[in-house]
Amino acid sequence: MSHSVKICNVVKRYDDFVAVNDISCEIKQGEFFTLLGPSGCGKTTLLRMIAGFNTIDGGKIYFDDKVINNIEAYKRDIGMVFQNYAIFPHMTVFDNVAYGLKARKVPKSEIEPRVLKALDLVQIMNLKDRKPSELSGGQQQRVALARAIVIKPGVLLMDEPLSNLDAKLRVQMRTIIRKLQRDLNITTIYVTHDQEEALAISDRIAIINSGRIMQVDTPATIYKKPQNTFVAGFIGTSNFMDGKIEQIGPDGVARIKLDAGFEFSIKLKKKYEGRVKISVRPEQFIMNDSGESGLPGEIQMYTFLGDFANYEVKLKNGQIIQANEYTKDIDFVREIGHKVNLGFNPEKVSIFNEEGTEVLS
Amino acid sequence: MNAESAPRRNLTKYFNFWNFVKYGSLLLLLVFLVYPFFSVIIHSFLDSDGGFTLASYKTFFTKPYYYRTLWNSLATSGLSTIFAVLLGVPLAYITTRFNVYWKKCINMLIIMSLMSPPFIGAYSWIMLLGRNGLITNLFAKMGITTPPIYGFGGIVLVFTLKFFPYVYLYVSGAMSSIDRSLEEAAENLGSSKLKRVLTITMPVIMPTLAAGAIMVFMSSLADFGTPMLIGEGYKVLPVLVYEEYMSEMGGNANMAGALSVVIICCSTAVLLIQKYVVARKNYVMTALRPPIVEQLTKGKRILLTALCMLVAVIAFLPQIVVIVTSFIKTNGPIFVQGFGLESYEKIFYKLSKNITNTFLFAIIAIVIIIVFGMLLSYLVVKKKSKISSALDLLLMFPYVIPGAVLGISMLVAFNKKPLMLSGTAIIMIIAYVIRKMPYTIRSSSALLYQIDPSIEEASINLGVSPMKTFFKITARMMAPGVLSGAILSWITTINELSSSIMLYSGKTATISVAIYTEVVRSSFGTAAALASILTVTTILSLLLFNWVSKGKVSVI
Numbered sequence: 001m002s003h004s005v006k007i008c009n010v011v012k013r014y015d016d017f018v019a020v021n022d023i024s025c026e027i028k029q030g031e032f033f034t035l036l037g038p039s040g041c042g043k044t045t046l047l048r049m050i051a052g053f054n055t056i057d058g059g060k061i062y063f064d065d066k067v068i069n070n071i072e073a074y075k076r077d078i079g080m081v082f083q084n085y086a087i088f089p090h091m092t093v094f095d096n097v098a099y100g101l102k103a104r105k106v107p108k109s110e111i112e113p114r115v116l117k118a119l120d121l122v123q124i125m126n127l128k129d130r131k132p133s134e135l136s137g138g139q140q141q142r143v144a145l146a147r148a149i150v151i152k153p154g155v156l157l158m159d160e161p162l163s164n165l166d167a168k169l170r171v172q173m174r175t176i177i178r179k180l181q182r183d184l185n186i187t188t189i190y191v192t193h194d195q196e197e198a199l200a201i202s203d204r205i206a207i208i209n210s211g212r213i214m215q216v217d218t219p220a221t222i223y224k225k226p227q228n229t230f231v232a233g234f235i236g237t238s239n240f241m242d243g244k245i246e247q248i249g250p251d252g253v254a255r256i257k258l259d260a261g262f263e264f265s266i267k268l269k270k271k272y273e274g275r276v277k278i279s280v281r282p283e284q285f286i287m288n289d290s291g292e293s294g295l296p297g298e299i300q301m302y303t304f305l306g307d308f309a310n311y312e313v314k315l316k317n318g319q320i321i322q323a324n325e326y327t328k329d330i331d332f333v334r335e336i337g338h339k340v341n342l343g344f345n346p347e348k349v350s351i352f353n354e355e356g357t358e359v360l361s
Numbered sequence: 362m363n364a365e366s367a368p369r370r371n372l373t374k375y376f377n378f379w380n381f382v383k384y385g386s387l388l389l390l391l392v393f394l395v396y397p398f399f400s401v402i403i404h405s406f407l408d409s410d411g412g413f414t415l416a417s418y419k420t421f422f423t424k425p426y427y428y429r430t431l432w433n434s435l436a437t438s439g440l441s442t443i444f445a446v447l448l449g450v451p452l453a454y455i456t457t458r459f460n461v462y463w464k465k466c467i468n469m470l471i472i473m474s475l476m477s478p479p480f481i482g483a484y485s486w487i488m489l490l491g492r493n494g495l496i497t498n499l500f501a502k503m504g505i506t507t508p509p510i511y512g513f514g515g516i517v518l519v520f521t522l523k524f525f526p527y528v529y530l531y532v533s534g535a536m537s538s539i540d541r542s543l544e545e546a547a548e549n550l551g552s553s554k555l556k557r558v559l560t561i562t563m564p565v566i567m568p569t570l571a572a573g574a575i576m577v578f579m580s581s582l583a584d585f586g587t588p589m590l591i592g593e594g595y596k597v598l599p600v601l602v603y604e605e606y607m608s609e610m611g612g613n614a615n616m617a618g619a620l621s622v623v624i625i626c627c628s629t630a631v632l633l634i635q636k637y638v639v640a641r642k643n644y645v646m647t648a649l650r651p652p653i654v655e656q657l658t659k660g661k662r663i664l665l666t667a668l669c670m671l672v673a674v675i676a677f678l679p680q681i682v683v684i685v686t687s688f689i690k691t692n693g694p695i696f697v698q699g700f701g702l703e704s705y706e707k708i709f710y711k712l713s714k715n716i717t718n719t720f721l722f723a724i725i726a727i728v729i730i731i732v733f734g735m736l737l738s739y740l741v742v743k744k745k746s747k748i749s750s751a752l753d754l755l756l757m758f759p760y761v762i763p764g765a766v767l768g769i770s771m772l773v774a775f776n777k778k779p780l781m782l783s784g785t786a787i788i789m790i791i792a793y794v795i796r797k798m799p800y801t802i803r804s805s806s807a808l809l810y811q812i813d814p815s816i817e818e819a820s821i822n823l824g825v826s827p828m829k830t831f832f833k834i835t836a837r838m839m840a841p842g843v844l845s846g847a848i849l850s851w852i853t854t855i856n857e858l859s860s861s862i863m864l865y866s867g868k869t870a871t872i873s874v875a876i877y878t879e880v881v882r883s884s885f886g887t888a889a890a891l892a893s894i895l896t897v898t899t900i901l902s903l904l905l906f907n908w909v910s911k912g913k914v915s916v917i
Binding site for chain 1: 573643813815816818820822823824825826827830834837
């Protein structure tokens with residue numbers, strides 16, 4: 001049975017630079033948990049702290065109820081898949097996978113069946129006598145995966161395991177990883193900078209920026225209900241527009257006026273006055289040739305992408321907005337220079353405070 | 362509080378073994394490298410009563426007998442460097458860019474001439490062009506007097522032929538790692554072939570060329586055997602150091618110390634130029650598509666091959682001469698008609714001790730070099746800290762020091778209790794280890810840099826402690842680099858003359874020392890037989906090196 005992982009106020013400093021800044025989160029037993037963020041955000045540092053390759057400068061990490069801060073890396077009983085696979089080049093595939101079992105003094109009679117089973121799970125049984133130099137990137141990745149799971153680790157860590165593969169293989173491998181993780185029910189912490197990969201593979205995602213957690217949620221919630229403008233901008237495409245609360249009623253219904261020239265009313269969860277930022281996804285716009293309720297603009301550029309068309313629309317205040325329109329709904333393409341009106345459903349868009357740090361709607 | 366102090370305690374446990382290695386080797390280097398050098402420097406400022414004086418330096422810079430040697434050293438080294446460049450660069454260009462025949466053979470001959478015992482060149486050229494030389498006599502019969510080989514000209518000839526391989530090997534390495542697209546781009550932009558070579562190819566290889574030239578200069582500056590044998594009245598610094606020390610035997614090595622300091626200053630200056638001026642401009646390139654090798658017409662191809670072979674064979678000639686002369690019949694020191702094994706009989710009867718000494722000391726030194734070289738290169742590459750970079754600097758220091766200087770410094774430092782080592786085998790082995798370890802460290806480090814840190818982490822992560830991981834994974838992966846480096850250390854150890862000649866005593870003389878003394882006694886037959894043993898061992902070791910390194914590690 002794999003462990004749950006609890007990260008409490010964890011800090012990592014390099015001289016003046018704080019790489020991991022007071023991060024706390026809990027990962028449930030058997031969960032597929034992803035650390036997602038731009039490069040240099042501290043996600044790999046955090047993963048390596050869990051693995052024991054980086055020291056923990058503050059806070060505590062628990063496996064179940066046990067603090068692991070002072071347990072040495074080689075005693076933590078973790079499986080890890082490295083970004084560049086880290087296959088031992090002087091050993092065969094079989095010996096690579098058996099390495100961890102030998103270190104655990106597993107009886108010889110047990111090693112072979114376990115290794116073969118692991119190789120079978122990642123579908124490379126036929127490669128067991130090969131040397132790593134004779135394997136392709138995808139095959140090496142499978143060896144790395146087999147080597148990590150064969151020891152039945154308490155926690156499985158993966159550091160950007162798919163980033164060196166080509167696009168097609170990436171999709172294939174992530175399905176294999178996900179299935180394997182579910183079947184074996186291993187608590188998995190996965191690091192990536194690829195948002196699509198994170199959305200596809202995870203039970204929950206922690207978005208990290210500058211060493212801090214921005215939001216922890218399921219993929220759908222992260223996409224639909226971003227907690228701040230960083231998350232809204234990092235996941236998918238968002239159009240940010242500035243505006244101002246004109247008036248707010250006792251019932252919490254606020255009248256918001258956008259700088260680009262459009263007013264709408266929405267009930268806010270929090271009391272707030274002053275300037276706001278709203279974020280609208282390109283597919284949330286409803287595009288009309290004319291009309292009253294919406295943002296007036298002019299098409300600057302269009303890109304036809306098959307199932308939908310992407311438009312760049314210049315608003316009255318000069319801001320350029322991305323808007324998508326499904327091609328199944330229309331039988332013409334809007335040309336450059338056309339005047340349009342962009343409407344949206346206020347209930348669906350996100351409204352943030354002026355700094356973009358807090359969601360209001 | 363708990364969380365703050367605990368990881369630190371953990372960390373010490375984690376790196377315990379490496380701390381031991383780190384501080385242990387630092388201590389050894391301080392005792393056997395730094396301390397001797399300070400002793401020499403201090404001695405250079407002492408008078409015979411032990412008081413402070415600048416007299417030695419004053420004598421050096423005012424008396425022509427002394428300061429002329431500095432000029433001589435710089436002149437021979439400088440001129441040899443120029444000739445080496447003029448010889449090495451065109452040769453490298455031809456072999457890398459044209460489809461000449463027997464490239465591998467040409468390369469091997471050139472590498473072998475570089476790795477040959479240092480004084481064999483001088484010795485062989487004396488055999489050929491000396492007073493009683495083969496060619497001299499041949500020409501004399503025809504009534505032609507050849508110019509004398511002794512002195513300035515001879516030194517430059519031997520240095521050029523012995524050290525031009527540095528330029529050749531460095532430059533041909535760089536030439537074949539220029540990506541084809543670079544020259545194609547120049548061509549595409551409309552520049553002619555000659556212009557391309559001058560404006561693109563040459564500037565790109567310039568830093569490498571400079572590095573090769575500096576190696577030639579430093580090696581020439583440090584060489585002792587060649588000028589000693591062929592220089593006769595023409596004295597260079599290392600020779601003067603030796604003579605001064607020998608004449609001061611029993612007294613203080615004050616003048617010899619001052620001379621050593623002068624040499625070290627010269628070579629350090631050159632090395633600093635290399636490090637801060639030349640190395641900065643280095644262009645890192647990994648050729649994805651190596652440059653095109655031009656296909657020549659048959660006539661031109663044969664002509665260029667003959668040209669390259671001529672140079673390679675002339676460079677290799679000394680070793681052929683040595684082996685051939687070792688089989689010529691002798692009558693006492695004089696060669697007579699016909700072939701025979703007298704020279705070998707004589708050395709096995711008279712000088713077998715030197716042969717066993719050479720191989721025994723070298724084997725012990727190599728074992729120490731392998732163990733320390735492996736651990737130290739790991740420390741320097743993978744466990745970066747202030748101390749490990751200090752170690753790195755100290756370990757490369759012996760590159761700069763001529764063997765004669767190292768020899769003197771060790772004698773000065775270890776001729777009294779508690780470390781009374783002069784005259785022992787131990788002092789020679791220590792000198793070999795210090796002087797030859799850089800080869801092993803450099804080649805192991807080169808390999809270590811290519812080992813991804815996550816390979817070790819993967820092993821630790823799978824439950825193997827860091828120390829066990831080093832032996833199970835890292836050491837295994839380093840092995841080819843360590844082994845190739847060790848072979849180079851081995852080759853240069855058995856051929857070592859300049860420090861041996863300072864440190865040997867009757868009981869610890871090695872082959873190279875014996876060759877030197879036999880040549881001085883004009884016993885050329887035995888000298889040739891001894892040199893042949895070294896040459897053949899060297900060639901066999903080089904073949905082993907090629908087999909082990911699979912062409913991945915360069916000899917330079």
